[in-house]
Amino acid sequence: MCFHTSQTKKVLELENRYDVSLSDSYAREAYDIPRYHLNGFTHPHMLIIPQEKSSVLAHALWGIVPQNKDSEEISDYYKEAVRFGGGLNAQSEKLQEHFIYKKSVKSRRCIIPVTGFFEPHEYEGKKYPYFIKDKNDDVLSLAGIYTIINQVVTFTILTKPASPLFSKIHNKKNRQPVILDKDFEQNWLRADLNEGGINELINLNYNENELKAYTVSRDLFSPLINSDSPSIMEEVKYEGVSIN
Structure with missing residues (x-):
């Protein structure tokens, strides 16, 4: 699962990287502040590239909310949804059947730019967080879907069964976020992408040689x-904790 991320790039860096523009110029200063740890369970605002307007970086709430909710109901929904993971992740295997996902997967896919994300590793009954990033400090493109509640955008990060690397890291749940290959990431936003194309992009194996993974402080888990x-x-x- 992917409940913790990092986004430390300046907005201009993201704009240049994806050839997009920030949708709300007044938000530039706020999003230029580096976020070293974004805890999904606090439902932070993050920047996404939405399929419906793929030329912009739009701000959105992390935690997808059903389309039939009103904006005033979002906070209450998050309190109820915490037992289901708070809408932070969506299993890609359920995209075509889940009552929220199936309405978004056809026309409301998105890219979530992050500079890295954290995953738990279990060793002798304790959890140790790993930080995963691009080895050259480039941004990573996570695949997601979103809804629009009045004018509030809410999103979730797609997950899939773990690759060999992530099965060592996330050794309890054996899941990982869907990381889009740079050469194919824009295909994820194509309006004419059919179900087969969607599944193909999800199931593409990201080149693990391009990633760097290492353990970080267990403070990550402390409220x-x-x-x-x-x-x-x-x-x-940590002594004894290794994926090598």
């Missing part, structure tokens, strides 16, 4: 510690 700081992305080694 009493503000882990949204540069130190949370620094490597911390």
Whole structure:
């Protein structure tokens, strides 16, 4: 699963990387602030590239909400949905059948740019967070879907069965987010993409040689510690904990 991410790039860097423009110029200053740890369960605002307007970076709430809800109901829905994972992730295997996902997958797919994400590794009954990033510090494109509640955009990150690398990292749930290959990421936003094309992009194996993964502080899991700081992305080694 993918409940914790990082986004430390400036808006201009994202605009240049994806050839897009920020939809709300007044939000530039806020999104230029680096976010070292975005905890999905706080439902933060993040930037996405939506299929319906793929030339922009739009701000959206992390945690997909059913289309039949009103904007005033979003907070209450999140409180109820926490037992289902808060809408933070969507299993790609259920895209065509789930009552929320099937309405979004055809015309409301999105790219979520992140500089990295965190996954839990279990060792001797304890969880140790791994940080996964591009080895050259490029942005990673996660695949997602979204809904629009009045004018509020809500999104979720797609997951799939773990690859060999992620099965070592996320060794309890054996899941991983869908990372789009740079050469095919724009295909994810194509209006004419059919079900077969969607599944093909989801099932493409991302080149694991392009990723760097290492353990970080267990402060990531503590609600009493503000882990949204540069130190949370620094490597911390633990005796016996290794995926090599």
